[in-house]
Amino acid sequence: xxxxxxxxxxxxxxxxxxxxxxxxxxxxxxxxxxxxxxxxxxxxxxxxxxxxxxxxxxxxxxxxxxxxxxxxxxxxxxxxxxxxxxxxxxxxxxxxxxxxxxxxxxxxxxxxxxxxxxxxxxxxxxxxxxxxxxxxxxxxxxxxxxxxxxxxxxxxxxxxxxxxxxxxxxxxxxxxxxxxxxxxxxxxxxxxxxxxxxxxxxxxxxxxxxxxxxxxxxxxxxxxxxxxxxxxxxxxxxxxxxxxxxxxxxxxxxxxxxxxxxxxxxxxxxxxxxxxxxxxxxxxxxxxxxxxxxxxxxxxxxxxxxxxxxxxxxxxxxxxxxxxxxxxxxxxxxxxxxxxxxxxxxxxxxxxxxxxxxxxxxxxxxxxxxxxxxxxxxxxxxxxxxxxxxxxxxxxxxxxxxxxxxxxxxxxxxxx
Amino acid sequence: xxxxxxxxxxxxxxxxxxxxxxxxxxxxxxxxxxxxxxxxxxxxxxxxxxxxxxxxxxxxxxxxxxxxxxxxxxxxxxxxxxxxxxxxxxxxxxxxxxxxxxxxxxxxxxxxxxxxxxxxxxxxxxxxxxxxxxxxxxxxxxxxxxxxxxxxxxxxxxxxxxxxxxxxxxxxxxxxxxxxxxxxxxxxxxxxxxxxxxxxxxxxxxxxxxxxxxxxxxxxx
Numbered sequence: 001x002x003x004x005x006x007x008x009x010x011x012x013x014x015x016x017x018x019x020x021x022x023x024x025x026x027x028x029x030x031x032x033x034x035x036x037x038x039x040x041x042x043x044x045x046x047x048x049x050x051x052x053x054x055x056x057x058x059x060x061x062x063x064x065x066x067x068x069x070x071x072x073x074x075x076x077x078x079x080x081x082x083x084x085x086x087x088x089x090x091x092x093x094x095x096x097x098x099x100x101x102x103x104x105x106x107x108x109x110x111x112x113x114x115x116x117x118x119x120x121x122x123x124x125x126x127x128x129x130x131x132x133x134x135x136x137x138x139x140x141x142x143x144x145x146x147x148x149x150x151x152x153x154x155x156x157x158x159x160x161x162x163x164x165x166x167x168x169x170x171x172x173x174x175x176x177x178x179x180x181x182x183x184x185x186x187x188x189x190x191x192x193x194x195x196x197x198x199x200x201x202x203x204x205x206x207x208x209x210x211x212x213x214x215x216x217x218x219x220x221x222x223x224x225x226x227x228x229x230x231x232x233x234x235x236x237x238x239x240x241x242x243x244x245x246x247x248x249x250x251x252x253x254x255x256x257x258x259x260x261x262x263x264x265x266x267x268x269x270x271x272x273x274x275x276x277x278x279x280x281x282x283x284x285x286x287x288x289x290x291x292x293x294x295x296x297x298x299x300x301x302x303x304x305x306x307x308x309x310x311x312x313x314x315x316x317x318x319x320x321x322x323x324x325x326x327x328x329x330x331x332x333x334x335x336x337x338x339x340x341x342x343x344x345x346x347x348x349x350x351x352x353x354x355x356x357x358x359x360x361x362x363x364x365x366x367x368x369x370x371x372x373x374x375x376x377x378x379x380x381x382x383x384x385x386x387x388x389x390x391x392x393x394x395x396x397x398x399x400x401x402x403x404x405x406x407x408x409x410x411x412x413x414x415x416x
Numbered sequence: 417x418x419x420x421x422x423x424x425x426x427x428x429x430x431x432x433x434x435x436x437x438x439x440x441x442x443x444x445x446x447x448x449x450x451x452x453x454x455x456x457x458x459x460x461x462x463x464x465x466x467x468x469x470x471x472x473x474x475x476x477x478x479x480x481x482x483x484x485x486x487x488x489x490x491x492x493x494x495x496x497x498x499x500x501x502x503x504x505x506x507x508x509x510x511x512x513x514x515x516x517x518x519x520x521x522x523x524x525x526x527x528x529x530x531x532x533x534x535x536x537x538x539x540x541x542x543x544x545x546x547x548x549x550x551x552x553x554x555x556x557x558x559x560x561x562x563x564x565x566x567x568x569x570x571x572x573x574x575x576x577x578x579x580x581x582x583x584x585x586x587x588x589x590x591x592x593x594x595x596x597x598x599x600x601x602x603x604x605x606x607x608x609x610x611x612x613x614x615x616x617x618x619x620x621x622x623x624x625x626x627x628x629x630x631x632x633x634x635x636x637x
Contacts, residue, residue, distance in 0.1 A: 005527055016515035322511045325472060326570060327500020327528035329493050409472050409499075413511060 010339035027304030028348030035294035036356025040375035042287030068264035083228020101129030125213020141173035141188030160192030161203035306396030313400035321412030333405040341397025349389035418445035425478030440632035453623035460629040500529030504571025508583035541569040561592025581612040
């Protein structure tokens, strides 16, 4: 018998019992759909975070203060960090060969107001080198200048989103805003970068000179203590010189902090790769967890198919008897049921992919706190989900099909 | 030498540890073109005998030769081919596929046995039983007599030399019964060998020869 005949018989049989076919497919549809949607959401989260940090470039290293006395990993936590880094440290690091720019940066949350509009933003206090180190280009106006820093000027550069929320489509440069009750002049607006990290859009920042930040906005109560620097971004001429520059930074800071030979560092040097690695580890666990849930639903769908196939073969024992009585061979019966199982799982998988894709697209439309979770469907996942569903269909169809094909026609006819 | 030759055929069913003889040493011969009725009380083994002649079941021992070929030695696949091409079988319960229409049911032996012009052969067979106009109807839309005629068309579609019918009128009213029987007589006149099982003496009397079974043995033929 030709394969096309099996195909026709299988289609007829599936159409003849639509409810059963649909219910069987439903398990696979939900399973495959869940795999596609969840992995797409996970991959999307990973991609958006990764792209954000990849833009920063590989030729930047960061120095952050630590607490050498804190136990274990707490030593590296910003929560326990001592204010060991100073602006003077940053200035000293600028003298290292192959260092292009040094951007000591502090950050905090502030409310920025302009007239009746206000926006909650992340404020960065930094130096002109920040622009290049973090890869910002200007939408209008200009970035901070060395002059701004040395004069503790009340000037601010707005992130694209912050500018839009405060001033709408009208020009922000030259306007006044209020931060912590003080008037600031907008000198520039950053080009929006898109992307976000942990729910905060990187375009929702405002940038002021580090000196202004320290002296005017977040001044220490006791004037004798210099406010520490939270992070120093150091831009290098190229990624190749990274190792020697890191050694140099370490040597200079240890000397400046008067650390003895066996003292621990009171700072840490973090590279772009390390940051990216940590973030990918976190989102990777997240994606794996989602995939696990999706895998379980696919498995449940498979068990559903197996269940229905068993019931269906038993229920159709008489049909098998009739077919064998008029000349169907063992192979014919086997292939008929395998075809049915394969078609059920294939079409279920197909619908599941479409459904999952629609759902993933829908998810991409939803904004959570001004942030879009872009779902990314990978072809690997699609291929995997389809192969798993067809595999499950065939395996679960195989056992009842073999059982059915072995029946003696008379025994099968007597059934039911 | 007859078309159907049975030599000392037995069929034993295992019931737990006991073996039950459904057929106990049956020998018979049916010539080509004969019209034979197999009769006997319930449990006499007449259906089992028909299943063996129809290649639906294998004898436990003994020899069955059909048209000179030893059937008792054939593989399952060869038996399936016999069923689709050489023999036509009609059941008491019609045994049509409920979700397929009359035409598709009649086509089935050609689907499995191979061969072209399926639709044409199936329509011809339906015409032979006077049901060409009902080709697109499903079994549930047909009367019992019509369903049995579809089953006969299915048995005839590959032009078998022999038609085997196991209580073909057992589920039918008298009008349908006489319809079916007149079809059998017509087929017999066309030269087809007809063997039917019945327990009604009236029907048996219409055959040329009656084989009577009791307790798995032939008591008269």
